[in-house]
Amino acid sequence: MNNEEKILNEYLQRRGLKRTGQRSRILDVFLSTTGHISAYELHALIKKRYSNIGFSTVYRTLRIFVESELAREVNFGDGQARYEKAFKKRTHGHIICTGCGKAEEFISEAIESEQDQIIAKFAYKPQGYRFEIYGLCRACQK
Amino acid sequence: MATFDAEAIAAAFGKYLKRKNLKVTAERLNILAEALATEGHFEADDLLVILRKKNRKTSRATIYRTLVILAEGGFLRKICLGDRAAQFEKSTGQPRHDHLICLGCGTKFEFVLPELPDLQDRLCRQFGFAKSDYCFQIFGLCADCAAAKNE
Numbered sequence: 001m002n003n004e005e006k007i008l009n010e011y012l013q014r015r016g017l018k019r020t021g022q023r024s025r026i027l028d029v030f031l032s033t034t035g036h037i038s039a040y041e042l043h044a045l046i047k048k049r050y051s052n053i054g055f056s057t058v059y060r061t062l063r064i065f066v067e068s069e070l071a072r073e074v075n076f077g078d079g080q081a082r083y084e085k086a087f088k089k090r091t092h093g094h095i096i097c098t099g100c101g102k103a104e105e106f107i108s109e110a111i112e113s114e115q116d117q118i119i120a121k122f123a124y125k126p127q128g129y130r131f132e133i134y135g136l137c138r139a140c141q142k
Numbered sequence: 143m144a145t146f147d148a149e150a151i152a153a154a155f156g157k158y159l160k161r162k163n164l165k166v167t168a169e170r171l172n173i174l175a176e177a178l179a180t181e182g183h184f185e186a187d188d189l190l191v192i193l194r195k196k197n198r199k200t201s202r203a204t205i206y207r208t209l210v211i212l213a214e215g216g217f218l219r220k221i222c223l224g225d226r227a228a229q230f231e232k233s234t235g236q237p238r239h240d241h242l243i244c245l246g247c248g249t250k251f252e253f254v255l256p257e258l259p260d261l262q263d264r265l266c267r268q269f270g271f272a273k274s275d276y277c278f279q280i281f282g283l284c285a286d287c288a289a290a291k292n293e
Contacts, residue, residue, distance in 0.1 A: 077277075095269050104269050110261055115280050118242055118253050124282030127245050131278045133262055135271035 004031055004070055004087050011068035022053050026061045027070070036074055036082040036094075036103050076103060077134065093131035099140030148178050151217065158215045169200050173208045177218055183229040183250065240278045246287025 001009075008027055012019050029046050030037075037045075043058040062083055065071035072086040076096045082103075093111065096103045111131060119126045155174050156166045164170075176192050177184070186206045193200050209230055213220040219233040221241065240258070242251040258278065266273045283291065 093265075095265060095271055097271070098274060106265055106269075108261060108265070110257065114255055114257065118255075118280055119282050122242055122251055122282070123285050124242065124244065125288040127281040127283060129278070129280045132276060133265060133271070133273060134275045134277070135266060135273040138270040141272050 002031075007068055007070055007087065008065070011064065015067075017064070022050075022057055023061050023064070025050055026053065026058055027065070030062070030065065030071065030083070031085065033085075036076075036084050038080050038082050042083070074103075076101065076132065091128050093133070095133045095135070097137035097140055098134050099136050102137060148175060151178060155212070155215065155217055158217075159211075162211075162215075164211065169198075169204055170208050170211075172198050173200065173205055174212060174217065177209070177212065177230065178232060180232075183221060183231050185227045185229050187227070240280070242280045242282060244284040244287055245281050246283050246290070249284055 004027060005024060008023070009019055011017075012023070026042075026046060029049065030042060033042065033045070039055070039059045039062055042062065043053075043055045046053050046058060062071060065083070066073050070085070070087050071083045072089075074082050074084055074094065076082065076094065077098070078101060090107060092105045092107045094103045094105060108131075111129070115126070115129050152171055152174055155171070159166050159170065172193065173189060176189055180188070180192070186202060186209055189205050189209075190200070190202050193205070209218065209220075209228075212218040213230065216233060218230045219238075221229045221231060237254060239252045239254045242253060243249070255278075258276075262273060262276055265271075
C-alpha cells in the first residue's frame with residue numbers, strides 16, 4: 001500500500017466512510033495524472049479502464065481527496081474546478097493561458113519570503129497562498 | 143481615499159457598453175452607481191439588498207451579470223476567495239493591492255507588495271506569456287481563530 005492509499009484509508013475510517021474498491025481505483029488513476037485535471041477529464045480516463053464507475057462517484061471521491069489533502073482544488077477563472085495532486089507537493093503558483101486553458105506551475109522563492117513577512121506582520125498562522133497569473137501563451141498570441 | 147468623479151466613470155461605462163454592443167440601461171447605471179458608493183468589498187447579494195431598499199427593482203441575475211461586465215471593463219475588481227461567493231471592489235481611487243485572508247472567520251487585510259509587478263514580468267518572460275491579470279492571496283488563521291482551533 002502506498003502512502004497516499006494509507007492517508008485515504010485513515011481519512012475514510014476517521015469519517016466513518018467505507019473503503020471501497022472504486023475509491024481506491026479512482027485514487028490510482030488520479031495519482032497517474034499530471035498537472036490539473038477536471039472531474040470530467042478524470043472520469044473520462046477512469047471510464048476507459050473501469051466502465052462501471054459513474055461521474056458522481058468520481059466527483060464525490062475527488063472531494064474526499066481534497067478533504068484528506070491528497071488533492072488540491074484549483075480555479076483558473078473559467079468556472080471549472082480542476083484538481084492537482086497535493087501530497088508532498090510544495091505550494092506553487094500557476095501561470096494560466098486564458099486562450100487554451102493550459103496552466104504551468106512555478107515556484108518563487110521571492111513570493112514565499114514575502115508571504116512569510118506579511119503573515120508575521122499580522123501575526124497569522126500560515127495556511128498557504130494562491131498566486132495565479134493570467135495571460136496568453138506563445139501559441140495563443142499568434 | 144482619493145476622490146473620483148462618479149459621473150465621469152458612468153460616462154466611460156456607457157461608452158464601454160456601446161463598444162461591446164451592449165445596451166446602456168438605467169439598471170446597469172444604477173448598479174454601477176451603487177457599486178461605486180460602496181466602500182470595501184461587496185458581493186452581488188449585498189447590492190441586491192441596497193437596491194431593494196431604494197425600491198429599485200433589479201434581479202439578482204442582472205446584478206451578477208452587470209458586475210461581471212464591470213469587472214471585465216476594469217471598472218471593478220473581482221476578488222476570488224476560493225469557495226466563497228465572488229466579491230468585488232472599486233478599482234478607482236485606490237492602488238492595486240492584495241489580500242491576506244483568515245480561513246476561519248474570513249477577515250481580510252490589504253497589503254501592497256511593491257516587487258510583485260517585476261516578479262510577474264519575469265515569470266511571464268520565462269514562460270513566454272503576455273500578461274493580462276493576476277490573482278494573489280495569502281491564507282492564514284488570525285490569532286483568535288488559531289486559538290479557537292487549538293482548544
